[in-house]
Amino acid sequence: MLAALLLFAAVMGVILFIAGRFGGKRGDKVVAYLYLLPAVLMLAVGLVYPGLRTIYQSFFDAAGSSFIGFDNYGTIFSDKDQLTVLRNTVFWVVVTPFVATAIGLVYAILVDKSRFESFAKALIFLPMSISFVAAGVIWKFVYEYRPDQGNVKQIGLVNQLIVWLGGKPVQLLIETPLNTFLLIIVMIWIQAGFAMTILSAAIKAIPDDIIEAARLDGVNAWSMFRKITLPSVQPTVVVVLTTIGIGTLKVFDIVRTMTGGNFETSVIANEFYRQTFNADNQGLGAALAVLLFVLVIPIVIYNVRSLRRSEAS
Amino acid sequence: MSTSTPLTTTPPLVADKPSASSVAKKRLSSPWASIAAIVIAVLWTLPTFGLLVSSFRPERAIKTTGWWTFFSDPTTTFENYSKVFGEEGGVNLAAFFVNSLIICIPSVLIPMSIAALSAYAFAWIKFPGRNVLFLVIFALQIVPLQVTLIPLLKIFVSVDITGTFWTLWLSHATFALPLAIYLLHNFMREIPAGLIEAARVDGAGHVSIFFKVMLPLLTPALAAFGIFQFLWVWNDLLVALVFAGGGDEVAPITLQLANLSGTRGTAWHLLSAGAFVSIIVPVTVFLLLQRYFVRGLLAGSVKG
Numbered sequence: 001m002l003a004a005l006l007l008f009a010a011v012m013g014v015i016l017f018i019a020g021r022f023g024g025k026r027g028d029k030v031v032a033y034l035y036l037l038p039a040v041l042m043l044a045v046g047l048v049y050p051g052l053r054t055i056y057q058s059f060f061d062a063a064g065s066s067f068i069g070f071d072n073y074g075t076i077f078s079d080k081d082q083l084t085v086l087r088n089t090v091f092w093v094v095v096t097p098f099v100a101t102a103i104g105l106v107y108a109i110l111v112d113k114s115r116f117e118s119f120a121k122a123l124i125f126l127p128m129s130i131s132f133v134a135a136g137v138i139w140k141f142v143y144e145y146r147p148d149q150g151n152v153k154q155i156g157l158v159n160q161l162i163v164w165l166g167g168k169p170v171q172l173l174i175e176t177p178l179n180t181f182l183l184i185i186v187m188i189w190i191q192a193g194f195a196m197t198i199l200s201a202a203i204k205a206i207p208d209d210i211i212e213a214a215r216l217d218g219v220n221a222w223s224m225f226r227k228i229t230l231p232s233v234q235p236t237v238v239v240v241l242t243t244i245g246i247g248t249l250k251v252f253d254i255v256r257t258m259t260g261g262n263f264e265t266s267v268i269a270n271e272f273y274r275q276t277f278n279a280d281n282q283g284l285g286a287a288l289a290v291l292l293f294v295l296v297i298p299i300v301i302y303n304v305r306s307l308r309r310s311e312a313s
Numbered sequence: 314m315s316t317s318t319p320l321t322t323t324p325p326l327v328a329d330k331p332s333a334s335s336v337a338k339k340r341l342s343s344p345w346a347s348i349a350a351i352v353i354a355v356l357w358t359l360p361t362f363g364l365l366v367s368s369f370r371p372e373r374a375i376k377t378t379g380w381w382t383f384f385s386d387p388t389t390t391f392e393n394y395s396k397v398f399g400e401e402g403g404v405n406l407a408a409f410f411v412n413s414l415i416i417c418i419p420s421v422l423i424p425m426s427i428a429a430l431s432a433y434a435f436a437w438i439k440f441p442g443r444n445v446l447f448l449v450i451f452a453l454q455i456v457p458l459q460v461t462l463i464p465l466l467k468i469f470v471s472v473d474i475t476g477t478f479w480t481l482w483l484s485h486a487t488f489a490l491p492l493a494i495y496l497l498h499n500f501m502r503e504i505p506a507g508l509i510e511a512a513r514v515d516g517a518g519h520v521s522i523f524f525k526v527m528l529p530l531l532t533p534a535l536a537a538f539g540i541f542q543f544l545w546v547w548n549d550l551l552v553a554l555v556f557a558g559g560g561d562e563v564a565p566i567t568l569q570l571a572n573l574s575g576t577r578g579t580a581w582h583l584l585s586a587g588a589f590v591s592i593i594v595p596v597t598v599f600l601l602l603q604r605y606f607v608r609g610l611l612a613g614s615v616k617g
Binding site: 001004005008012015016019020022028029031032033035036038039040042043045046047048049050051053054055057103106107110111114120122123124125126127128129130131132133134136137138139140141142144153154155156157160189192193194197198201221246249250252253256257258260269272273276277282285286288289290292293296297300 | 440591596
């Protein structure tokens with residue numbers, strides 16, 4: 001590690017040293033390009049080239065040797081297993097952002113200006129700092145199942161609750177499509193804190209005089225929320241929704257840790273890994289990665305547009 | 314959240330704005346709001362709490378009774394923790410823990426300094442192609458890692474650095490650059506131009522302006538990005554699986570935890586303790602530097 005840091009420091013030193021030799025207006029350009037050189041170089045080699053290369057690869061067969069056109073994409077949209085993957089991804093992307101944002105918004109309003117605000121916020125926010133893997137372990141334990149026999153006790157909280165309520169324990173992570181939604185809960189659990197933090201800041205940015213005027217008009221809590229809070233934070237809600245949506249599309253660790261994508265729980269991001277490294281189908285893996293990329297683009301465009309609109313007004 | 318507050322009827326002699334505490338009192342007077350908040354808070358804390366309690370229970374107890382039995386039968390042990398750190402269990406978490414640290418430190422410092430330089434160029438130097446290049450880098454934020462992994466792996470094979478930390482340092486550093494440049498650029502733009510002009514008039518070059526004027530002002534932004542990147546790298550599984558999946562020598566703690574979870578679904582005593590060892594560092598960082606972390610979040614997602 002030290003060697004790497006020293007080598008890196010040396011490279012930076014050389015760049016700064018050369019940059020220091022240049023002055024004046026014309027020197028500015030040289031300095032700018034020098035400052036940008038490492039970043040541009042790394043991005044070109046580490047992001048742009050590999051991205052293009054993967055797009056190219058997605059038109060080749062499993063071994064990556066013969067050109068097969070759009071066949072891999074055809075497989076994604078016709079193969080039964082792949083269609084399940086697509087269906088699950090739709091579940092994830094539709095449910096997670098909305099539920100996480102709604103909970104985050106409600107919670108932000110509930111604890112706003114309360115005495116325990118920062119503590120209450122930290123509780124919800126804490127899962128954000130935990131890895132998806134650890135979150136997966138935590139929730140696998142919540143969902144743990146023990147067979148329904150006389151002297152066997154449940155050790156997972158959800159099944160214990162079911163038993164206490166008089167039901168029979170369920171193999172929660174095996175039951176389709178229930179298991180996909182149980183995995184989605186984990187993502188919601190992680191992302192609600194993010195939504196809450198951002199929305200809380202937006203709520204605090206609402207000018208006091210607007211709130212005060214509404215209060216003097218005798219507006220009740222519900223219309224306060226609908227007519228003042230919600231319109232004021234609406235642009236932020238869009239940003240939060242789309243950000244969580246993009247994160248959800250790329251989520252992979254939760255599925256891998258909790259079910260490994262078995263029992264019809266796989267999503268595009270997980271299927272990419274499975275096809276590329278386990279099924280040895282690089283072409284299909286590449287096509288899945290490209291599809292992921294394509295799906296992210298419209299969300300980002302929408303995000304940028306609505307941000308522009310809110311800035312213009 | 315009732316609408317009739319006695320406060321608004323008092324003549325606005327002393328204060329025309331309700332104080333924060335009065336608003337809070339009013340809000341707390343609505344029991345439903347408080348109950349809802351408490352329910353959410355409990356739901357959000359309980360899963361982690363359950364696993365934490367379990368990690369201190371004896372193996373037999375974990376496997377036969379729920380963690381809530383702890384309250385009627387509070388036997389605790391550190392055995393699970395000593396087992397995950399022990400060599401004989403095959404878990405050996407200490408080594409992976411160290412690997413995670415080794416991966417994280419350069420993966421934070423390298424993109425941080427490279428991005429600071431680039432952001433400075435974008436924010437304060439005029440050069441041809443500036444806007445286009447900035448737009449391209451901004452757009453690169455949306456490239457999912459998945460798209461880059463295989464070709465990158467092939468590059469690493471061709472220069473023969475597979476199975477070393479270099480693969481992780483380089484890829485984490487590269488992936489972080491677009492966001493880092495964007496964040497730091499936004500912060501730099503807010504620094505008054507007068508400061509830089511004054512320094513230039515005094516004869517300072519770009520190098521000394523960068524170090525003497527920018528860096529001190531940029532510390533909060535660097536901290537925000539640093540924490541972000543640290544949490545991201547510490548918590549990463551995908552990059553680690555692809556580039557360090559082969560050997561244990563460079564694998565981070567998340568990878569070992571994922572392996573444990575896959576192969577020993579029932580070894581809850583190891584899994585629970587292991588999960589908490591992996592959580593300690595990011596949670597500590599989060600709790601200590603929460604302020605900066607939130608600041609970074611806000612800078613990245615909402616304006617104003």
